Amino acid sequence: MITVDDAISRILNRAAPLGTEQVSISALVGRIAATDVKAEITQPPYAASAMDGYAVRQADVLKGAKLRIIGEAPAGTPFDGEVKPGSAVRIYTGGVVPAGADYVVIQEDVSRDGDIICIEAEQSGSSNIRAAGIDFLKGDVIVKAGTSLHEIHGSICAAANIPKIEVMRRPKVAFFANGDELVEPGEDLSPGQIVNSNRYALSAMIKAWGGEPIYLGRAPDDVTVLCQYFEQGQDADVIVPIGGASVGDYDYVKMAFSDVGGEIDFTKIAVKPGKPTWFGNIDKTLVLGLPGNPASAIVTAALFLQPLVRKLGADVTRPVREIAELAEPIRANGRRELYLRGQIIGETGRLKVVPAVNQDSSLLSPFGNANGLIRREVEAPALNAGDEVEVIRLR
Numbered sequence: 552m553i554t555v556d557d558a559i560s561r562i563l564n565r566a567a568p569l570g571t572e573q574v575s576i577s578a579l580v581g582r583i584a585a586t587d588v589k590a591e592i593t594q595p596p597y598a599a600s601a602m603d604g605y606a607v608r609q610a611d612v613l614k615g616a617k618l619r620i621i622g623e624a625p626a627g628t629p630f631d632g633e634v635k636p637g638s639a640v641r642i643y644t645g646g647v648v649p650a651g652a653d654y655v656v657i658q659e660d661v662s663r664d665g666d667i668i669c670i671e672a673e674q675s676g677s678s679n680i681r682a683a684g685i686d687f688l689k690g691d692v693i694v695k696a697g698t699s700l701h702e703i704h705g706s707i708c709a710a711a712n713i714p715k716i717e718v719m720r721r722p723k724v725a726f727f728a729n730g731d732e733l734v735e736p737g738e739d740l741s742p743g744q745i746v747n748s749n750r751y752a753l754s755a756m757i758k759a760w761g762g763e764p765i766y767l768g769r770a771p772d773d774v775t776v777l778c779q780y781f782e783q784g785q786d787a788d789v790i791v792p793i794g795g796a797s798v799g800d801y802d803y804v805k806m807a808f809s810d811v812g813g814e815i816d817f818t819k820i821a822v823k824p825g826k827p828t829w830f831g832n833i834d835k836t837l838v839l840g841l842p843g844n845p846a847s848a849i850v851t852a853a854l855f856l857q858p859l860v861r862k863l864g865a866d867v868t869r870p871v872r873e874i875a876e877l878a879e880p881i882r883a884n885g886r887r888e889l890y891l892r893g894q895i896i897g898e899t900g901r902l903k904v905v906p907a908v909n910q911d912s913s914l915l916s917p918f919g920n921a922n923g924l925i926r927r928e929v930e931a932p933a934l935n936a937g938d939e940v941e942v943i944r945l946r
C-alpha cells in the first residue's frame with residue numbers, strides 16, 4: 552500500500568496539461584484562459600459624456616453665463632464641428648465629447664430658451680466626461696493566461712472587441728459503474744439490488760473541477776463486457792471505473808483492464824475510506840479505479856481525481872488544508888490516513904468542524920450536512936472537543 556501523498560504524486564507525474572481550443576465568449580465560464588488576452592480596442596474608444604446635458608468649454612461655466620447651442624451629439628452620432636467659446640452642444644450619456652469641449656454641464660443645472668442655455672447652478676467637481684481608455688487601452692492584457700474565467704469575463708472580452716478566446720481543453724473523463732446489483736433511479740428493485748447513486752455525485756464533481764464527464768453506463772460483473780467499457784472510454788483522457796476495485800470473486804474490473812492492455816501503476820492506498828483505489832493507464836488514457844462504496848467513491852474522487860482533472864486542465868487550484876476546532880471528540884486513528892466526513896462552519900481562521908456521527912463508507916446521508924473532510928494522520932491520537940484538526944472542503 553502506498554501513502555496518500557505518494558498516490559497523488561504518482562498520479563500527477565503521469566498527467567500533463569492538455570492542449571487548447573477556441574471558445575466563444577458566451578461559453579467561457581469555468582474555463583481556464585490558455586494565453587494572455589489583449590484588448591483589440593481602447594475602451595471607451597473616445598472621450599464620452601457621462602451625463603445628459605451640454606458639452607461646453609470649462610472656462611465658460613460660470614453661474615449666469617449664456618451659451619448658444621450649435622448642434623447635438625447623441626450616443627452613436629458624433630457632432631463634427633467644434634465647440635468655440637460661448638457655444639454648447641446638446642449631448643447625451645455616451646455621446647462623443649466634441650472638439651473644443653472639456654466639460655458637460657448636466658441639463659438639471661441649466662435653463663433653456665430656444666437655442667440659448669443659461670447656467671443656473673454653480674459648477675464644481677467632475678467634468679462629467681469619461682476620458683478615452685479609462686477602462687483599458689488597446690493592447691492591454693485584460694485576462695492573464697491561467698485565469699479561471701468567471702461570469703463577467705465574457706463582457707470584458709466583448710468590450711475589448713474579442714468574440715472568441717483560447718482556453719485549455721477540458722479533460723474528458725469517461726466513467727462507468729460496475730456491479731450486477733445496480734439499477735437506475737426510478738426502477739423497481741428486485742431482492743439484492745441497489746440504486747446506482749455514485750453516477751450523480753461523480754458527474755457533478757468532474758464538471759465542477761473543469762472536466763467533461765462522459766457516463767458510459769452500468770457494466771455488469773462480466774469481464775468481456777467490462778473490456779468493452781474500457782474500449783469505449785479510450786478516446787477520453789481519463790477512465791474512471793467505479794466499484795469492483797476490491798478483492799472479491801466478482802471484482803472483475805482490473806482483470807478486464809489488463810485484458811485490454813492496461814498497465815497498473817498502483818493498486819492500494821493506505822487511506823480510509825478508499826483503500827482499493829487503483830491507478831494505471833491504457834496507452835495514453837489514464838485509468839483511476841475508485842471503490843464502489845458511495846462515501847469511498849466520493850472521498851477518493853475528491854482526493855485523487857480532483858487534482859488529476861485540474862492538472863490536465865491547467866487549473867492550479869488544489870484541495871486546501873485548513874485548521875478547524877473539533878466540536879466533538881474523535882477516536883485515535885489506525886494505520887491508514889483517515890478522512891472523516893464533517894460539517895465545517897464559521898469563517899476562515901475561526902473554523903469549527905462537526906464530525907458526522909456515523910462514518911461508514913456506504914453512507915450518503917452524512918453528506919447532506921457534511922461539506923468537508925477531517926484529515927487524520929496514521930496513528931493520530933484521540934482528540935477532544937476544542938482540539939485542532941486539518942480539514943479540506945468538499946464544497
Ligand SMILES: Nc1nc2c(c(=O)[nH]1)N[C@H]1C(S)=C(S)[C@@H](COP(=O)(O)OP(=O)(O)OC[C@H]3O[C@@H](n4cnc5c(N)ncnc54)[C@H](O)[C@@H]3O)O[C@H]1N2
Pocket residue numbers: 728729730732733745746747748749750793794795796797798799802824825826827841842843844845847912913
Ligand atoms: N476481503 C476484503 N473485502 C473488502 C476489502 C478488502 O480489503 N478485503 N475492501 C473493502 C473496502 S475498503 C471497500 S471500499 C469495498 C470496495 O469494494 P469495491 O470497489 O470492489 O466495490 P463493490 O464491491 O463493487 O461495491 C461496494 C459496495 O458499494 C455498492 N456500490 C457499488 N457501486 C455502486 C454505485 N454505483 N452506486 C451505489 N452503490 C454502489 C455495492 O453495492 C457494495 O455494497 O470493498 C471492501 N471489501
Ligand code: MOO
Pocket residue numbers: 822823824825826827842844847912913
Ligand atoms: O476503504 Mo473502504 O473505502 O473503507 O470502505
